[in-house]
Amino acid sequence: MPLRDSRRAVLLSQKFFDRDPRVVARALLGKLLVRRTPQGLLVGRVVETEAYLGTGDPAAHSFSGKTPRNAVLFGPPGHAYVYFIYGNHYCLNVSCLPDGVPGGVLFRALEPLVGLETMALARDIEWSGKDDLRRISSGPGRMAEAFGITRDRDNGKDFTSPRSDLQLRNDGYRVRRVGVTRRIGILKAAEEPLRYIIYGNPYVSGPRAWAART
DNA sequence: ATATCGATTATCT
């Protein structure tokens, strides 16, 4: 999985996100999450996502209507929705569907590629050169911490702007096989097959043995 | 390997 050149990789457009969250969640697998920070560049490859349908999905934050917290999900596509959960963790999402129609995709895991030392430091993992790369960004709270994502700093940011410090890019990486499973960590609408993974990728979160398929 | 549990707070009822 060679990283060609994360800076030259093409920026995903707003149109990319102006689609059903299920389509976007699947299409995001293999893309690069790029973060510019004062301490340098951070890049990870998206290996796990979950779709949250804006309406008709009891597990979606937008299910009960627009509030100050979830407003980004109702806004234009391609923007960062960051929420705080369990008193400890931030989770990063991207808004989908046109302005006025709610919907989003939760980023659940990344394969760390660039800025490993900075990410390990942010995660408070002692860095021995390779250590356990899987602990850096496999899980929504973990990857947010590795990338320094917070609500104050990042909620509402435009992923598709060339000037944004938070971007999604396509470097041409081809996903061989996609697995679909039920979503993790929810009680409502838990059986819906809306979690997408790069099948067999070691950086996917959760137990190793999922009954995934294509 | 799986199971259970505590931490800690924004948000909503």
Add this chain to the structure above:
DNA sequence: GATAATCGATATG
């Protein structure tokens, strides 16, 4: 006052 799109630690097979 209850809940939550999680994590890390602990216990047990």
